[in-house]
Amino acid sequence: MIKLSDIKICVVGLGYVGLPLARLFSTKFPTLGFDINSARVNALNEGHDATLEVEDELLQGAIANHGFRCTSNEDDIRSCNVYVVAVPTPVDDNNRPDLRPLIGASEVVGRVIGRGDIVVYESTVYPGVTEETCLPTVERVSGLTLNADFYGGYSPERINPGDKKHRVETIKKVTSGSTPEAADLIDAMYNSVLLNGTHKAPSIKVAEASKIIENSQRDVNIAFVNELAKIFNAMGIDTHDVLEAASSKWNFIPMQPGLVGGHCISVDPYYLIERSQLYGVLPRVMSNARRLNNSMGNYVANQTIRQMNLKGVPVKDSRILILGYTFKENCPDTRNTKVVDIYHTLRDYTPNITVYDPWVEHSDIVTTTLPEGPYDAAILAVAHDSFRSLDLRALVPQPGVIYDVKGLLPREIIDARL
Numbered sequence: 001m002i003k004l005s006d007i008k009i010c011v012v013g014l015g016y017v018g019l020p021l022a023r024l025f026s027t028k029f030p031t032l033g034f035d036i037n038s039a040r041v042n043a044l045n046e047g048h049d050a051t052l053e054v055e056d057e058l059l060q061g062a063i064a065n066h067g068f069r070c071t072s073n074e075d076d077i078r079s080c081n082v083y084v085v086a087v088p089t090p091v092d093d094n095n096r097p098d099l100r101p102l103i104g105a106s107e108v109v110g111r112v113i114g115r116g117d118i119v120v121y122e123s124t125v126y127p128g129v130t131e132e133t134c135l136p137t138v139e140r141v142s143g144l145t146l147n148a149d150f151y152g153g154y155s156p157e158r159i160n161p162g163d164k165k166h167r168v169e170t171i172k173k174v175t176s177g178s179t180p181e182a183a184d185l186i187d188a189m190y191n192s193v194l195l196n197g198t199h200k201a202p203s204i205k206v207a208e209a210s211k212i213i214e215n216s217q218r219d220v221n222i223a224f225v226n227e228l229a230k231i232f233n234a235m236g237i238d239t240h241d242v243l244e245a246a247s248s249k250w251n252f253i254p255m256q257p258g259l260v261g262g263h264c265i266s267v268d269p270y271y272l273i274e275r276s277q278l279y280g281v282l283p284r285v286m287s288n289a290r291r292l293n294n295s296m297g298n299y300v301a302n303q304t305i306r307q308m309n310l311k312g313v314p315v316k317d318s319r320i321l322i323l324g325y326t327f328k329e330n331c332p333d334t335r336n337t338k339v340v341d342i343y344h345t346l347r348d349y350t351p352n353i354t355v356y357d358p359w360v361e362h363s364d365i366v367t368t369t370l371p372e373g374p375y376d377a378a379i380l381a382v383a384h385d386s387f388r389s390l391d392l393r394a395l396v397p398q399p400g401v402i403y404d405v406k407g408l409l410p411r412e413i414i415d416a417r418l
Contacts, residue, residue: 001116001181007030009022009029012034013034014086021086027066033070034071034077083117084155089101106119115149116150119150119151121155125208127206153176153186154208169193169194176204220286223260223293224289233416260293261336262335297338298342305346317349321354324384325366325381326357334360377401378396405417
């Protein structure tokens with residue numbers, strides 16, 4: 001097995017997870033980034049990250065000071081001896097796990113891996129994927145044998161897009177390995193670049209399970225608060241007031257209602273839901289949470305329509321403004337955004353819908369320039385900081401409706417909030 005001092009890393013997959021990790025590793029080890037998207041690779045080599053997860057100054061510093069570079073050429077990464085796989089793990093149209101990106105990345109590793117090398121997976125999966133699918137793929141393509149010729153590990157990502165506080169270098173990471181020796185080396189490798197260290201799990205399956213329940217737990221908690229919002233809205237009680245009062249108890253877990261999108265919370269639970277049923281367990285809580293959270297975009301649209309009807313504002317052919325399209329505030333990530341559900345529900349009533357989001361560069365339905373009013377209704381769907389300074393009542397004069405999904409706006413100007 002290789003020594004810590006001899007490590008040369010290749011990070012496979014340079015998205016929201018892989019690029020920040022590769023940049024961080026480059027401060028300690030010789031590091032290459034690999035991605036099949038050549039346009040993405042070219043932009044990164046020029047020092048710009050379109051996801052904004054790595055500031056241009058940091059990326060350019062890694063290139064200039066640490067020799068970090070990215071490539072789409074498999075031959076360039078043959079000299080590496082640790083391969084860290086950080087590719088997406090999506091679901092298909094039936095919400096079933098789609099392991100094709102992970103298998104494809106494993107095949108890439110299999111074509112370049114050498115004796116004594118290590119491959120570590122960061123992608124979120126159900127327990128068993130690393131040892132039952134990924135590492136056998138590497139064995140099949142390479143002709144090498146796990147734990148004799150090469151070694152494996154799993155260290156789940158904990159990237160939170162747009163979060164400038166909980167960055168990869170400041171979080172604590174879980175690590176694991178296919179042998180005790182591999183686990184020790186992988187743990188030492190991550191520990192060398194992390195400010196808050198690691199938690200070494202006793203097995204790869206434990207590490208995989210720990211990651212998937214992190215996101216499933218948040219999904220269930222948010223679903224509970226979304227259900228409360230529906231109940232209290234029906235009762236005419238402000239949900240945010242209720243949560244504020246309940247939060248005065250020392251052990252109350254503060255959560256807010258909202259739209260659940262992105263590539264983690266809205267996707268990962270399906271991996272555990274699917275796998276658990278193969279073991280004869282029907283995960284009712286997680287399944288119901290997914291259904292409830294997936295319904296919230298439609299709910300917000302219908303609540304806005306209800307408010308318009310109550311104020312005598314005609315819905316048919318009305319002008320409606322939706323503020324925000326990304327799945328969360330202050331980041332350009334639109335993956336699995338539920339704002340699109342609001343848009344499509346309202347499109348049944350009017351074609352005059354403007355979706356304004358200054359964070360989105362490319363979208364058929366989004367504008368980055370705010371058109372002039374007046375509007376008959378506005379929905380604040382994403383809490384971008386730039387929206388705080390908007391004079392919404394100038395854009396939506398009375399009796400127009402302002403619906404606040406995020407609880408961001410002053411109460412005196414809104415008609416309802418989630």
